[in-house]
Amino acid sequence: xxxxxxxxxxxxxxxxxxxxxxxxxxxxxxxxxxxxxxxxxxxxxxxxxxxxxxxxxxxxxxxxxxxxxxxxxxxxxxxxxxxxxxxxxxxxxxxxxxxxxxxxxxx
Amino acid sequence: xxxxxxxxxxxxxxxxxxxxxxxxxxxxxxxxxxxxxxxxxxxxxxxxxxxxxxxxxxxxxxxxxxxxxxxxxxxxxxxxxxxxxxxxxxxxxxxxxxxxxxxxxxxxxxxxxxxxxxxxxxxxxxxxxxxxxxxxxxxxxxxxxxxxxxxxxxxxxxxxxxxxxxxxxxxxxxxxxxxxxxxxxxxxxxxxxxxxxxxxxxxxxxxxxxxxxxxxxxxxxxxxxxxxxxxxxxxxxxxxxxxxxxxxxxxxxxxxxxxxxxxxxxxxxxxxxxxxxxxxxxxxxxxxxxxxxxxxxxxxxxxxxxx
Numbered sequence: 022x023x024x025x026x027x028x029x030x031x032x033x034x035x036x037x038x039x040x041x042x043x044x045x046x047x048x049x050x051x052x053x054x055x056x057x058x059x060x061x062x063x064x065x066x067x068x069x070x071x072x073x074x075x076x077x078x079x080x081x082x083x084x085x086x087x088x089x090x091x092x093x094x095x096x097x098x099x100x101x102x103x104x105x106x107x108x109x110x111x112x113x114x115x116x117x118x119x120x121x122x123x124x125x126x127x128x
Numbered sequence: 129x130x131x132x133x134x135x136x137x138x139x140x141x142x143x144x145x146x147x148x149x150x151x152x153x154x155x156x157x158x159x160x161x162x163x164x165x166x167x168x169x170x171x172x173x174x175x176x177x178x179x180x181x182x183x184x185x186x187x188x189x190x191x192x193x194x195x196x197x198x199x200x201x202x203x204x205x206x207x208x209x210x211x212x213x214x215x216x217x218x219x220x221x222x223x224x225x226x227x228x229x230x231x232x233x234x235x236x237x238x239x240x241x242x243x244x245x246x247x248x249x250x251x252x253x254x255x256x257x258x259x260x261x262x263x264x265x266x267x268x269x270x271x272x273x274x275x276x277x278x279x280x281x282x283x284x285x286x287x288x289x290x291x292x293x294x295x296x297x298x299x300x301x302x303x304x305x306x307x308x309x310x311x312x313x314x315x316x317x318x319x320x321x322x323x324x325x326x327x328x329x330x331x332x333x334x335x336x337x338x339x340x341x342x343x344x345x346x347x348x349x350x351x352x353x354x355x356x357x358x359x360x361x362x363x364x365x366x367x368x369x370x371x372x373x374x375x376x377x378x379x380x381x382x383x384x385x386x387x388x389x390x391x392x393x394x395x396x397x398x399x400x401x402x403x404x405x406x407x408x409x410x411x412x413x414x415x416x417x418x419x420x421x422x423x424x425x426x427x428x429x430x431x432x433x434x435x
Contacts, residue, residue: 031353048367
């Protein structure tokens with residue numbers, strides 16, 4: 022079983038800052054983000070990333086994040102990203118600039 | 129013959145059992161006579177409600193320093209009685225820890241205090257009223273909560289409460305009677321008594337737990353990853369790639385040097401698994417602490433992992 026751990030990310034940050042945070046965490050932790058969502062237990066606007074360890078030397082491509090309004094249909098966005106060669110890695114409701122949004126992670 | 133042997137052995141077994149039982153029993157210490165001054169009517173304690181009433185009457189008619197002196201006399205007398213009750217009670221708690229798990233009658237002691245200090249029977253000592261004036265009042269207590277606490281933790285909490293309030297009282301006694309009348313002291317004495325009750329000790333512990341939970345939550349908030357720059361991502365990606373290459377090439381020296389520069393203890397001739405584990409441990413610091421990040425970039429350069 023592959024070890025999984027979590028990291029808290031400041032949800033008051035804009036989407037690009039959170040994208041950099043997740044990219045940094047993946048590289049520093051030798052891991053990949055498998056889920057990302059709000060974490061009310063860690064603060065009013067905290068987000069939690071769950072990470073799965075990867076073997077050293079097998080780091081996946083960097084993440085890119087897309088934010089949509091909560092409740093919207095992500096299908097079109099996913100299709101568009103796939104056409105650009107990126108696949109959906111995770112999606113979840115997370116804080117972006119302190120506002121709850123549907124965040125999709127692609128790589 | 130066998131029966132005779134048994135008859136000889138049985139008293140010895142009985143004596144041993146008796147000895148063992150007495151060894152396992154801890155008794156309350158004898159109270160020195162100077163502490164337990166025989167009160168009127170053979171009651172325990174030496175400050176009677178009649179004394180108290182007399183002092184209170186004199187206090188009402190007194191002014192200035194005389195009033196302050198009477199106030200102090202009453203306060204110190206009642207403090208001594210309360211202290212005696214508390215330490216006696218504390219001893220009982222330690223000696224009869226088992227009671228904790230089956231009953232909540234300890235709280236009754238606290239319930240008696242209000243009445244004692246206000247309208248107790250004349251001639252009864254304050255102390256004996258505190259000790260025996262228990263009412264039928266009982267509080268429902270979650271026994272599981274009791275089991276989770278040690279007697280020591282609860283009594284420590286009670287003592288901390290008492291010390292805090294006693295300090296306030298003693299400081300106030302330095303003031304004149306107008307600034308700190310006996311009515312105010314009486315209210316503080318009631319707080320002082322209740323601070324030494326089980327309910328107060330438990331309450332304090334619960335508050336401590338709440339404070340600890342808040343502290344931990346604050347720590348969690350601080351541990352959120354933030355303010356990662358594009359340069360940070362470039363640097364950490366370069367380090368990750370360099371470590372991957374070192375692993376692939378079996379050239380682990382620079383990785384070892386990098387970890388040592390980051391104050392990570394590395395055993396001699398470390399294996400890949402050991403280094404892998406230490407590198408993952410180091411990531412905690414890098415994610416959450418900008419100073420550690422800068423240090424890591426410098427260490428990686430010094431170890432010639434990156435340019």
